[in-house]
Amino acid sequence: xxxxxxxxxxxxxxxxxxxxxxxxxxxxxxxxxxxxxxxxxxxxxxxxxxxxxxxxxxxxxxxxxxxxxxxxxxxxxxxxxxxxxxxxxxxxxxxxxxxxxxxxxxxxxxxxxxxxxxxxxxxxxxxxxxxxxxxxxxxxxxxxxxxxxxxxxxxxxxxxxxxxxxxxxxxxxxxxxxxxxxxxxxxxxxxxxxxxxxxxx
Numbered sequence: 001x002x003x004x005x006x007x008x009x010x011x012x013x014x015x016x017x018x019x020x021x022x023x024x025x026x027x028x029x030x031x032x033x034x035x036x037x038x039x040x041x042x043x044x045x046x047x048x049x050x051x052x053x054x055x056x057x058x059x060x061x062x063x064x065x066x067x068x069x070x071x072x073x074x075x076x077x078x079x080x081x082x083x084x085x086x087x088x089x090x091x092x093x094x095x096x097x098x099x100x101x102x103x104x105x106x107x108x109x110x111x112x113x114x115x116x117x118x119x120x121x122x123x124x125x126x127x128x129x130x131x132x133x134x135x136x137x138x139x140x141x142x143x144x145x146x147x148x149x150x151x152x153x154x155x156x157x158x159x160x161x162x163x164x165x166x167x168x169x170x171x172x173x174x175x176x177x178x179x180x181x182x183x184x185x186x187x188x189x190x191x192x193x194x195x196x197x198x199x200x201x
Contacts, residue, residue, distance in 0.1 A: 004130060004138045007187065008145035011126065014180040016153020018088060021112045026154050029105040030161040037105040038158030044109035045150050049119055053131075053143060056123040060132045070132065071198035077125035078191025081184050088181030091174055129191065 017023075022044060030038030060073070113119060123131075127146065131139045 004134055004142045005145050007130065008142045009149050010180075010183050010187065011122070012146040012149025013153055014088070014184055015118070015122070016150045017157065017177065017180065019091065019177070020118065021116050022109055022154065023157060025105070025109045025112050026158050027161045029109075030158045033105070035158055035162040038161060039155055041105040041109035042151055042154035042158055043106060044113045045119070045147055045154075047106075047110050048113040049123070049147055052119050052123050053127070056128050057131060060124070060128045067198050070129075071195040073125065073129050073132070073195075074191045074198065075195035077129045078188045078193075078195060080121055080125050081188030081191060085181040085185035085188060088184065089178045091177050126187075126191070 022041070025044075026038050026041045029041045127142070130142045134142065
């Protein structure tokens, strides 16, 4: 259970603070319309990730007893994490100057997140691996912790944008992201090793 909780926390934290479309919406809403709108936009994953998770479960559970598929899923998830880690660690600057006009923060954030491929890639690869391999309790804990951490991280981002906007453009923010990217790389390597153990163990 600890592995599931810790992994979900790291994944949620990284996704929550990683610069992306949803993060930009959260920051923009906070800066232009106040922290209340930023907090509303942060709730988007609660709405968008549910259907994605259900679909992933319906597809992936059909292959639960097939070791080859599980190995390939672990490999795909590991490679995706390594790619995401490299992308995060190469961040040199945070630019939040681009603004999107909207007075419906949650609806806009939902649309943005539904069009974002990252949630699909995560739940059909990395997240899917945990859901397929774990017990019902472990899977539920993984879902709750990862989404809760993601949403809370976005809320923290909104709070930072409202109170310490200059920090979002600082080198400190970049180094925090690089540290989270390093953590993702560790999990990526573990996934690749796990797939190799299944294939050649």
